Amino acid sequence: MIADSFQDVTVLFADIVEFSRFSAGMSPERLVAVLNEIFTDFDSIADNRGLEKIKTIGDAYMAAAGLPVPVPVPAADHVERAAHMALDMQDALARFNVNRGYQLQLRIGLNSGAVVAGVIGKRKFIYDLWGDAVNTASRMESHGLPGRVQLTDETRHRLGEAFLFEERGLIEAKGIGELHTWFLTGRRRMKPR
Incomplete structure (x- = not known):
């Protein structure tokens, strides 16, 4: 087992809304090509x-x-880099939709905190993350709304004034309980000095 603790990271989960319905009847080759094009853009953003x-x-x-x-x-x-990535991902998917004639949407969740990261098992190794911060980021995505970036109160306050937010309020997150959440809606235009 190879694992390290990280006390302060920001985790991002993104999911293409109703992708199963969108891809129904699509050939496996076309499905892979669509996901590859989208995720290659996301990799570049990362x-x-x-x-x-x-x-x-x-x-x-x-x-x-x-x-x-x-x-x-x-x-x-x-925290800021993850927020920028979330907004960049939405922009990239919007460009993809215009170029391909689709209307796909993302649901994105962000959370910050401590994680354990590493590789476990004996075969097909994959670097992965574990911990409450990961579970909460996952709930921000799964309990979010299509086309929106949802984040926890903690992550919102750490972002400060460089971004724009909309308060969502309290949500009941499965396995976690009530959480106060926000939507990340954009970047604040900073005045030049």
Whole structure:
């Protein structure tokens, strides 16, 4: 087993809304081509924003900022990088839709906190994440709304004033309980100095 603890990372989960319905009747080759085109764009965004792609499962995409090399706390910008990636992913899917004539939407969840990351098992190794921060990020996605980026109260407050938000309020998150949540709606235009 290879595993490391990271005290402060931001986890991103994204899922293409109703992808099973969209892909019904589509050939397996076309389905793979569509997902490959979308996820290749997401991989480029992850590279540009400094996030680590963790995995894809079907039409779901998982990434994290702040690992495998932890960012020192005073300079920790992983929350902002993950928020930028979420907004960039929505923009990329919108461009994909225009170019291909589709109307796909993403549901994205973000959460920040401690995780354990590593590789376990004996075969088909995959780098993965575990912990409450991961579970909560997953619930932000699964309990979110189509076309929206949902985040926890903690993550919203850590983002500060560089972004725009809409308060969603309390939601009941399966296995977690009540959480106060927000939607990330955009970037605030900063005035030049």
